[in-house]
Amino acid sequence: MLFRRASELIGLDIGSSSIKVVQLKEIEGNYTLTRFGMVSLAPEMIVDGTIMDSVRCVEILHNLIKDQSITSKDAVISLSGHSVIVKKVVLPQMTEDELAESIRWEAEQYIPFDINDVNMDFQILNTFADAEGKSQMNVLLAAVKKDKMTEYTSLVIEAGLKPVIVDIDAFALENMYCINYDVREDETIALINVGASLTNINILQGGTFAFTRDVSIGGNKYTETIQKDLGLSYDDAEKAKKGENVEGVDSFTLDPVIENVSNEIVSEITRSFGYFKTASGNEKIDKIMLGGGASKTKNFGNYLQERLETPVEMLNPFRKVQIPPEFDSAYINNAASMAAVVVGLGTRRLSDK
Structure with missing residues (x-):
């Protein structure tokens, strides 16, 4: 499903x-x-x-x-x-029917919840021979x-x-x-979607899933911090976040507040990239594709590009x-x-x- x-x-x-x-x-x-x-x-x-x-x-x-x-x-x-848990795991090669029969037992070591409390699905990505010549397969496992x-x-x-x-x-x-x-086989792309309360970090290698992580920080953090630090109403904080004029607020006072939150989000993205590189051995992410409502927060794209020294392009789903x-x-x-x-x-x- x-x-x-x-x-x-x-x-x-x-x-x-x-x-x-x-x-x-x-x-x-x-x-x-x-x-x-x-x-x-x-x-x-x-x-x-x-x-x-x-x-x-x-x-x-x-x-x-x-x-x-x-x-x-x-x-x-x-x-x-x-x-939600998504893992790419290596299992001995078997048929899809055989995996369907054994998936709950195989998944127990990867799922940090009681296995009876989740719905699971899987997808066999590819098969390969390991260093000993044994047939293995990469499997994408998802549990909710x-x-x-x-x-x-x-x-x-x-x-x-x-x-x-x-x-x-x-x-x-x-x-x-x-x-x-256009998907290039030799390219590693990070799709980053900065939503209101969550940031999705999804890495593709050659257009195929390689890594994902959800981080509990997003655009709401900007609004809450602006409200608190500048004493604004929710509506005025939302306007300030989007770069709209708000009486009594100038860039001198607003920019450091926004940059502090951007730094928190970018630090989580950096940490996620580190997890991916450690797990995959891949040291290079070629491009970041950036989306989500909070991606339009003042200077966020430029700040992300400078901190990670990786080209950033705004996603256009249309x-x-x-x-x-x-x-x-x-x-x-x-x-x-x-x-x-x-x-x-x-x-x-x-x-x-």
Whole structure:
């Protein structure tokens, strides 16, 4: 269920600061946008990935689907955070059926939860011979805590939809990247999505999953710190974070506050890169592709590029997606930084594996 890449489903990204919905029409690998909408959530409605006000969230989601004139009921959602575990593991070569029979036993050593409390899926990436000539295989293992999955699928069901696929943010980002950018076999790319409460760090080698880590820090940290340090209201702190003019606030007082938070986020990204390099032996990340609503925070992209000495490019999830003229191009362009996960979900099809 977790890996089925997934006719025309609803991509649904339920985040801490907004709910986003997309539908994409696919013809021979080319995608056209047919529906896209998003609505902001009050900061107390979903906190650190936990749904605090399900009644209001259901109402907002129901209205969003209605406003977008979406008739399909089949939805693709994704999860992230500490309730999600993704590991690339090496196992003795076996058939997919054999692995399906033994996966729970194999996974116990990699999953830090009671194995009975998670839903699991796997994907065999490739096979190889080890130094002793024994046949091995790289397997991508994903596990999600059952209570977290139920929390989000219940919300979707209460809004009148059917969650037919539950994905993981990291895989949605990978799908989005692969439909919009040319994949080079010799290139290592970091996809970084800085959301409201979470930063997804996903590393691809030759377009294939290599590493992922979710860090519990994002755009909300800017807002909270600006509020506290400068004595601003939530709304004014949000405006200041986005570079809008706020009475009594100048760059002399604001910039150091923003830089301190940026430093925290970049330090976590640096730490994640270190974990990847230690595990893989790969010393070089060729490029960072940056997305997420908080990626537009003042000077963040430049700061990230300088600290990691790695080229940074802003992700455009609509780069190769056909946008019909009835869509407001300015709205789509402004929303692009926040749409990476939902576009990836919109590429999924029930027939995929």
